[in-house]
Amino acid sequence: MEKKTGLIFFPAFDWAISPTHPEREERLLYTRDQIFEEGVMDLPQIREYAPRLASLHDIARVHFCVPRVQSQVTEAHLIAAGSALQLGDAVVSGDIKNGFAMVRPPGHHAMRTVHGNRGFCNINNEAVLVDYLRRRHGLKRIAIIDSDVHHGDGTQDIFYHDPDVLFISFHQDGRTIFPGTGFSHELGGPQAYGTTLNVPMPPGIGDETLEYIVDNLIVPVIKDFKPDFIINSAGQDNHYSDPLGSMRFTARGYADFTRKLNPDMAVLEGGYAIETALPYLNLAIILALARLDYSYVLEPDYWPGRFTENAERASKVHRTVDYLRDVWEKRNSADIDNIFGKGDFYQRKKFIYYDTDYIEEEQIEKVKKCSNCIGYLLIESRGERGYRAPVRILAVTVPFAACEACQQEAYDAYHQAKKKEQYDYVYMQDKSLDTCLNYERDKNHEWSTEG
Amino acid sequence: MLFIGIDVGGTFTDAVLLDRGCVRASAKVQTKEDLLSSLLEALDKAMKGVSGDLVERVVLSTTMITNLIVEKKYDPVGLLLIPGPGLSHQHYQFNTGTYIIPGAMDYRGREIIPLRREQMENAIMDLADDGYKNVAVVGKFSSRNNRHEKEVAARLRWNYPDCQVEMGHQVAGQLNFPRRVVSTMLTCATREKYEYFVDSVITALSQRGIDAPVFILKADGGTLPLPCSTRVPIETIFSGPAASTLGVQALTPPGETSVVVDIGGTTTDLALILSGSPLLASKGAAIDDYLTHVRALAVKSVPVGGDSIVERVGKEIIIYSERLGPPYCQGGPMPTPTDALRVLGLTRLGDKDRAREAMDSLGAPLGMSPGEAANKVCNLVIDTISAEIQLMFTQWEQEPAYRVWEVLEKRKERPSTVVGVGGGAAGFISQIAATLGAYPVIPPYAPVANAIGAAVALPTLEVTLRVDTEQGYYSIEEEGFQEALDDANFTEQQALDLASKWLGKRADKYGLNQRIEDVEIIRREVFNMVRNWVTTGKIYDIHVQTPRGILGHIGAGGEIK
Ligand SMILES: [Zn+2]
Numbered sequence A: 001m002e003k004k005t006g007l008i009f010f011p012a013f014d015w016a017i018s019p020t021h022p023e024r025e026e027r028l029l030y031t032r033d034q035i036f037e038e039g040v041m042d043l044p045q046i047r048e049y050a051p052r053l054a055s056l057h058d059i060a061r062v063h064f065c066v067p068r069v070q071s072q073v074t075e076a077h078l079i080a081a082g083s084a085l086q087l088g089d090a091v092v093s094g095d096i097k098n099g100f101a102m103v104r105p106p107g108h109h110a111m112r113t114v115h116g117n118r119g120f121c122n123i124n125n126e127a128v129l130v131d132y133l134r135r136r137h138g139l140k141r142i143a144i145i146d147s148d149v150h151h152g153d154g155t156q157d158i159f160y161h162d163p164d165v166l167f168i169s170f171h172q173d174g175r176t177i178f179p180g181t182g183f184s185h186e187l188g189g190p191q192a193y194g195t196t197l198n199v200p201m202p203p204g205i206g207d208e209t210l211e212y213i214v215d216n217l218i219v220p221v222i223k224d225f226k227p228d229f230i231i232n233s234a235g236q237d238n239h240y241s242d243p244l245g246s247m248r249f250t251a252r253g254y255a256d257f258t259r260k261l262n263p264d265m266a267v268l269e270g271g272y273a274i275e276t277a278l279p280y281l282n283l284a285i286i287l288a289l290a291r292l293d294y295s296y297v298l299e300p301d302y303w304p305g306r307f308t309e310n311a312e313r314a315s316k317v318h319r320t321v322d323y324l325r326d327v328w329e330k331r332n333s334a335d336i337d338n339i340f341g342k343g344d345f346y347q348r349k350k351f352i353y354y355d356t357d358y359i360e361e362e363q364i365e366k367v368k369k370c371s372n373c374i375g376y377l378l379i380e381s382r383g384e385r386g387y388r389a390p391v392r393i394l395a396v397t398v399p400f401a402a403c404e405a406c407q408q409e410a411y412d413a414y415h416q417a418k419k420k421e422q423y424d425y426v427y428m429q430d431k432s433l434d435t436c437l438n439y440e441r442d443k444n445h446e447w448s449t450e451g
Numbered sequence B: 001m002l003f004i005g006i007d008v009g010g011t012f013t014d015a016v017l018l019d020r021g022c023v024r025a026s027a028k029v030q031t032k033e034d035l036l037s038s039l040l041e042a043l044d045k046a047m048k049g050v051s052g053d054l055v056e057r058v059v060l061s062t063t064m065i066t067n068l069i070v071e072k073k074y075d076p077v078g079l080l081l082i083p084g085p086g087l088s089h090q091h092y093q094f095n096t097g098t099y100i101i102p103g104a105m106d107y108r109g110r111e112i113i114p115l116r117r118e119q120m121e122n123a124i125m126d127l128a129d130d131g132y133k134n135v136a137v138v139g140k141f142s143s144r145n146n147r148h149e150k151e152v153a154a155r156l157r158w159n160y161p162d163c164q165v166e167m168g169h170q171v172a173g174q175l176n177f178p179r180r181v182v183s184t185m186l187t188c189a190t191r192e193k194y195e196y197f198v199d200s201v202i203t204a205l206s207q208r209g210i211d212a213p214v215f216i217l218k219a220d221g222g223t224l225p226l227p228c229s230t231r232v233p234i235e236t237i238f239s240g241p242a243a244s245t246l247g248v249q250a251l252t253p254p255g256e257t258s259v260v261v262d263i264g265g266t267t268t269d270l271a272l273i274l275s276g277s278p279l280l281a282s283k284g285a286a287i288d289d290y291l292t293h294v295r296a297l298a299v300k301s302v303p304v305g306g307d308s309i310v311e312r313v314g315k316e317i318i319i320y321s322e323r324l325g326p327p328y329c330q331g332g333p334m335p336t337p338t339d340a341l342r343v344l345g346l347t348r349l350g351d352k353d354r355a356r357e358a359m360d361s362l363g364a365p366l367g368m369s370p371g372e373a374a375n376k377v378c379n380l381v382i383d384t385i386s387a388e389i390q391l392m393f394t395q396w397e398q399e400p401a402y403r404v405w406e407v408l409e410k411r412k413e414r415p416s417t418v419v420g421v422g423g424g425a426a427g428f429i430s431q432i433a434a435t436l437g438a439y440p441v442i443p444p445y446a447p448v449a450n451a452i453g454a455a456v457a458l459p460t461l462e463v464t465l466r467v468d469t470e471q472g473y474y475s476i477e478e479e480g481f482q483e484a485l486d487d488a489n490f491t492e493q494q495a496l497d498l499a500s501k502w503l504g505k506r507a508d509k510y511g512l513n514q515r516i517e518d519v520e521i522i523r524r525e526v527f528n529m530v531r532n533w534v535t536t537g538k539i540y541d542i543h544v545q546t547p548r549g550i551l552g553h554i555g556a557g558g559e560i561k
C-alpha cells in the first residue's frame, strides 16, 4: 500500500501574541472547521500525529537566543517546532511519505540571533528541523522552498553561508512589503554562492507566473542540487484575498505548486485571510500532498478566469527567473574573490528591526573563508530596546563538518570573548559535536547543553 | 432498592438483580430468535421470588443494533447529499444509492451556493424510481445551517409522504460530513427494528409487573430512557463492551487504572479505565468498515480467543482468528488455546487426554512435549494481547492535541491491575498482568460483569453550544437546533448559562428529572473575531455535561452473597 501523508494540526487555540494580533487564537479556527468537516483525518491516505515539544537544545542548535532559549520561547513555540521534528522523524523512518505541520506560531522571519519577536516569529521551525535532521538522521543536503508572500529572511540568514542548504524564496518585492529584503542579488555568502535564490515579484502576480517560476527555476535547480530532503515553508499569504499581501495566487495554484515540488514536508508559515483563503488552501495542500484530487476545492468567490496577469509585470518575473537560472548554472565558475573580496574572512554588517518587540539590532557577521570546510561564523550583535541598556553578545558557530583548524580557532574566539568586558553574553554553537555553550558575564557562569 | 441489569448479547442474555450494592441474583440464558421469550426467561431466573413492583430501575445493554449492522440485515437507505465544493465527490461511496444535489454552506453557516431546485427535483425523482423508502438527507456544514437539509427533506416528504426521512443535522451535529452521512444512514436503517426491540422489552417488563423506569446503555457508558432512545438507535452500538467495562469499574476499587480484558471464544475485547473512569474514544465508533459519529468508550477487539484455531506451519506455531468449532478437548476439530490451558492445568474445561493429544500433534514434529507446546501456545496468546494493550496506551498518549495545555498535560500511565472477565479469562490473566507489571484480578461475578455494568450505569447528558455573535445565531449540536441570537455583546458567562439551560431542557425532554446542579464544563473557548484590526464579534464554543459515573461499587457498602 502506498505510504500515507502525515499531518500535525496544532492551531494553538489558547495562544495569541495579543487579542487583536493576526497571530491570535482564531487564525486556524475555520481551517479546523473545514478539514474536520471534510473528514480529512479519516481518509485512508492520511495519518494524524500528535504534536510534541522540541527540546531547548533543539533550539540552541540553531538560534542564539538572548539571553537564553527559555526567555525567547513559550511552550507554543516548542510545540510548533516539535511538531515539525515529529513529522520529520516519521518521514525519515519511512512511516509516511510526506508530512504537513499545520502549526502556529510561524517562524521564517526568525534569524540566527534572536533578541525578540519579529514578523510574528521567534523560532525558525524549518531551521530547527533542518539541523535536527542533519544531526539526528545524518541527512546532508536539504532544500527549503519558501512560498510565503514575505521574504523568508530568517531562514536565509541562518543558511546564507551553508552550501548544503538550498534556499529558494518567491515573494512580493521587498520594496512594497515587510521585511524589505529578498532581492535577486542576495545569492549566499562566499562559501555558499548560489544556494540562496530570491524571486521578488511585483504586486498582482498570479498562478500562471508561479507556474513559470516552478517549472523554470525551482524544479530544475532542485534536480541539480539533489537534496536528501525538501521542505516547503508553506506561507499562504500569496493568496488573492490576503490582507497583508498583494498577490493573486489561488488555492488551485498553491496545490499545483505543491504537487510539482513534491516536498518531503511542508510547514505552515504566514497567511492571514483566515476565512477566505486558509480553509481552502490548507485543504488543497493536504490533498496535493496525499496525491488526491483537489479539483473540487474552490474558494466561494473564485471563478476560472477571474484574474488576468499584467504582461509587463509577468515578464519582469520571467527575466528574474532566467537571470537566477543563469547564476545557478554558472555558480561553480563564479569569481568569488571578485564578488566578495579577498582576505581570510568575509564580513557583513546587518541592521535588524524587530517589528513586534520594537528592538533594533546591529550585527557584524564574519565567516571564515576556509578551503577545508564551510568555515566557522563569528557574530557580534547589539540589541537595543527603548531606553534600556543595550545587550551585547558574541556568538560563534562551528559547522557540522568543521575542519580541525576552524574548530580550534572558533573555540579560541569563544574563550577570548569570555574574558572581554564588552560582551554581556557569549555563545558557542558547535554543530560538529552538538554542544551549545552560553556564558553570562554578570553571573560569571557558563551553561551547556548537549544533544 | 432493587436494580436490574440485562445484557442482551448475540449468544447469551444475562440478567442481574442488585440490592443495595450487592448482587442478589444473576442469570445467564441463551439468546433466542424470539427476543421476548429470552428476556422473560432471564428475568424470571434473576427475579425468583421477588415482586416486580419492588424494582426501582431497569437498564439494558444490547448488541442487537451492532449485529443488525454487521450482518447488513436492514432495509436499504438512499442518500440525498449536499456536499458542495471540497473533497472530490468520488469519496462519497457508501455502498448505496447516492444522489448529489448542488448547493453549499460554509463553516459559518453562510450559504455559498444556493440549492439548485431543478436538480433537487431530479435527484428526488431518481431516488424514488430506484425504490428507496428510507432516505438520509445530509449536507456539508448542515450543523452550522440546516436550511438546505430541511428544504430537501420537506420536498421529499411532500412528493413521497410514505418515505422515512432522517436529516443529518438532527442525528450528528459534530463536524465531519462523511461520518454524519454514515450516522444518519444507519439511524434511518435501524430505526424500525430498534422500535420492535423496545416494544419487546416493554412488553416483557409489564408482563412481570415491573413498571420502574427503563434505560438503555449507550456506547459511551451513559444511559438514556428507553422510550426516548428510538430517536437515536445507533447510540446503542457497542453498548456491550461498554457494559463489561462499567461492570469492572463497579467490581474494582474506585480510582484505579486498569485494563479490562474480556476473553471470549474468538475475540478478546480490551478497554481502559484510567484513574477510575473508563476512557472515551477520541473519535466516533467504527462499525463494519463505516466510521460513525457515535461517542463510545475506547474499546478494542483483538481477534484471538479461547476457541481460535492453532496450527503448525513449518517450524512455527500460528494462531488464526477463525473458529472452527469448540476446542479439541471439548470435541472440536482443531487444537485451540483452551486445549493448551487444559494441558497446563489452568482450566478444567473439556477432556484432559484430548487436550494432550491436541498439543502433541502441534509439538511432536518440532520435538516439543505436549507441555512445551501448550506453553508456546499460551505465550502466543499472552504476547498478542499484551502487545495490543501496550499499543492502546501508546495510542492514547499520542492522541492529537489542539491546545497548548493539552500537549503539556499529556501523561504516561500504565495499568496497576489487569482485570479479566469472560470465559477464557482465568487461564491467561495472571500472565498478561505479569507481562505488564500489573496485578491480575478476576472479580467475583466476572461472568455477568456486563449485566452488572448495565445495572450500575447512570444517565448522562451533554450540550455543545456554539455561538457566533457576528452571524447572530447559536446552535446546540446534540439537538440539531439553530436559532437567531441578536446580541452583539453576548458574554462568555451568558454563553455558559445558555449551555446549562439547554442541559436542563434536554433533561426534561428525556424525562430525567435529575436536578442539573453539577454541570461539568468540558470545554469553554472564546474566539475573538477581528477584521481590519477591529473586534467584530465572538465565537463561543462551550461543551458541558452532567457528571459521568456509576451508581456505586459492588461490595463497597455491604456483603456479597
Ligand atoms: Zn508572510
Ligand SMILES: [Zn+2]
Pocket (backbone or CB within 6 Å): A370, A371, A372, A373, A374, A375, A376, A402, A403, A404, A405, A406, A407
Ligand atoms: Zn575550516
